[in-house]
Amino acid sequence: MASNNKILEEVSGWLRVYHDNSVDRSWTGPPEVEFLMKPVPSHEDFKDGVATRDVLIDPNTGLYVRIYIPASENGFHVQDKMPLILHFHGGGFCISQADWYMYYHFYAWLVRSVRAVCVSVYLRLAPEHRLPAACDDAYAAFLWLRATSLGGITGGNIVHDLAARVTGLKSDPVRLAGGVAIHPGFLRAEPSKSFLELAESPLLTRDMVNKFMGLALPIGSSKDHPITCPMGAEAPPLAGLKLPPMLVVVAEKDLLRDTELEYCEAMKEAGKEVEVMMNPGMGHSFYFNKLAIEADPETKAQAELLIETIKSFITRQRDIEGLSD
Numbered sequence: 646m647a648s649n650n651k652i653l654e655e656v657s658g659w660l661r662v663y664h665d666n667s668v669d670r671s672w673t674g675p676p677e678v679e680f681l682m683k684p685v686p687s688h689e690d691f692k693d694g695v696a697t698r699d700v701l702i703d704p705n706t707g708l709y710v711r712i713y714i715p716a717s718e719n720g721f722h723v724q725d726k727m728p729l730i731l732h733f734h735g736g737g738f739c740i741s742q743a744d745w746y747m748y749y750h751f752y753a754w755l756v757r758s759v760r761a762v763c764v765s766v767y768l769r770l771a772p773e774h775r776l777p778a779a780c781d782d783a784y785a786a787f788l789w790l791r792a793t794s795l796g797g798i799t800g801g802n803i804v805h806d807l808a809a810r811v812t813g814l815k816s817d818p819v820r821l822a823g824g825v826a827i828h829p830g831f832l833r834a835e836p837s838k839s840f841l842e843l844a845e846s847p848l849l850t851r852d853m854v855n856k857f858m859g860l861a862l863p864i865g866s867s868k869d870h871p872i873t874c875p876m877g878a879e880a881p882p883l884a885g886l887k888l889p890p891m892l893v894v895v896a897e898k899d900l901l902r903d904t905e906l907e908y909c910e911a912m913k914e915a916g917k918e919v920e921v922m923m924n925p926g927m928g929h930s931f932y933f934n935k936l937a938i939e940a941d942p943e944t945k946a947q948a949e950l951l952i953e954t955i956k957s958f959i960t961r962q963r964d965i966e967g968l969s970d
Contacts, residue, residue, distance in 0.1 A: 656856045659740050662772060670740055670770075678847070681933065684742065685749040691716045695753040699744070702789045706769075708782055710789075711743045713763040715756045728822075728959050730755070731786060732765040733803040735930065737830065737857030738779050743767045747933035759956045764790065768803075771861035776872055780806045787811065801829035805875045805908075808888045821889040823962035825955055828899055828929050829908070832858065832868040833877065837903035846928035849900055874904075876911035883915035890918040892958045894951060896927040922954050 650664040658674030672679045687697040696714045701707070715727075734741050734748055741748075743765040756763045766786045768779040783803045804824040811821060832840075832854070845851060862870050871880035891912065895905045912919045924931065924947045931937065932948040939945070 654856060654860065656739070656853055659853065662860065666772075668773060678934075678936065681745065681747040681935065682741070683746050684744040685746050687711065687744070693753065694757045697749075697753075703785055706782070706785070708769075708785055709743075709767040710786055711765045711767070713752055713756045713765070715760055715762075728759065728761040728963055729790070730759070730761050730763040730959075731783075731790065732763055733768060733779070733783050733801070734765065735801055735828070735830070736770070737853060738768075738771045738776060738861035739857045740770065747935070750935055751932055755952060755955065758952050759959055761959065771857075775863055776861050776870070777806075777863075779803060780810075780872060783807045784810050801826050802831065802872055802875070804829070804891075805888075806872055808891075809875070809881065809886050822965075823889050823958060824891045825894070825958065826891060827894040827932075827951075828896055828901065829893065829905055830854075830873060830901060831875065831904040831908045832873045832901065833904060834867040834869045837901075837907075839903040840900045843898055843900050843902070844928075845900065846898070846931075848931075848933065849929035851900065854900065876908045883911055883917060886915075886917075888912075888917050890920070890958075890962060892920045892922065892955065894922045894924070894954070896929055896931060897923055897925045898927060899929040901929065920958065922951070924951065 650667070652661050653664055654660075654662040658672065659670065661669045663669070672682050685697075687699045689696050689698055694716045696716070698712045698714075699709050700712060701709050732743075732748075732752060734743050734745070744767075748765065752763050752765060755761070764786065766782055768782045771778070780803055784807060787807060804826045808821055808824055840851065840854075858868055858873065862868070862873065868874060869877045869879050871877070874880060876883065893905060893909050895902055895909075899905070906921070909919050909921050926943065927947050931944055932951055934944070937944045938948050
């Protein structure tokens with residue numbers, strides 16, 4: 646319930662923080678896109694080839710995950726050998742939930758295409774829970790999955806953070822076969838050329854980035870913090886981290902493009918295996934915009950290419966790990 650206290654901070658359309666520290670995340674932007682932020686109830690019956698279930702994995706913190714399961718031709722069989730994708734939603738660490746329609750639409754599409762099980766984590770949000778709370782939730786979800794096989798990870802900054810955390814961890818039978826970072830929120834205190842010059846998009850503005858980071862980062866930290874700038878001087882040297890192969894997805898018109906590419910170059914210089922996919926002409930998180938996908942053939946084609954690229958990456962990593970059927 647929104648407070649009547651004075652608003653201390655506001656991110657237009659997305660979030661309001663009040664004087665009594667209460668937070669209102671009700672959508673106040675254009676009503677025609679509100680459905681993207683609406684929760685989709687879980688359903689254990691198969692709808693459009695996918696079933697979902699919400700599971701409490703840590704009663705102490707209230708941490709939940711949403712599990713997506715694709716149907717086989719004759720229904721789902723628990724003995725089916727499929728990759729497992731551990732997903733961390735975006736939102737600048739301050740907004741969004743794993744059950745939002747924008748995530749449901751894309752990840753239902755992904756698990757149908759890849760024939761994978763997806764576990765999406767309901768991350769705690771800032772400012773109530775500043776970083777590294779979301780990264781702690783990701784790590785807790787990874788430990789919960791120790792009894793399974795991990796085929797890939799999708800997310801952004803948290804993908805790198807989790808991979809760095811589990812370096813040296815005896816994780817059998819769980820292995821990080823690969824990481825997929827889609828439009829990761831890598832930043833520097835000194836803004837990049839793309840951040841300053843590219844046009845803003847409905848799903849990412851400079852005001853959103855600056856305010857969300859001010860609310861999410863530990864008090865006293867800048868965007869050079871290791872979570873937001875893993876290639877920076879404050880972060881552990883990349884060369885010393887045992888990281889899995891990474892697929893980094895970059896949108897040509899994303900404000901964060903230059904720092905995402907800087908991360909990729911730093912990873913390559915550190916001897917890490919990095920594949921870069923560029924979606925030409927696309928903006929940040931374009932693949933979540935169902936309206937644009939339905940209305941614009943090029944956006945649809947780029948979203949389909951993204952799905953196929955992720956599918957190909959997961960297949961290659963499973964072949965390397967000897968996990969393919």
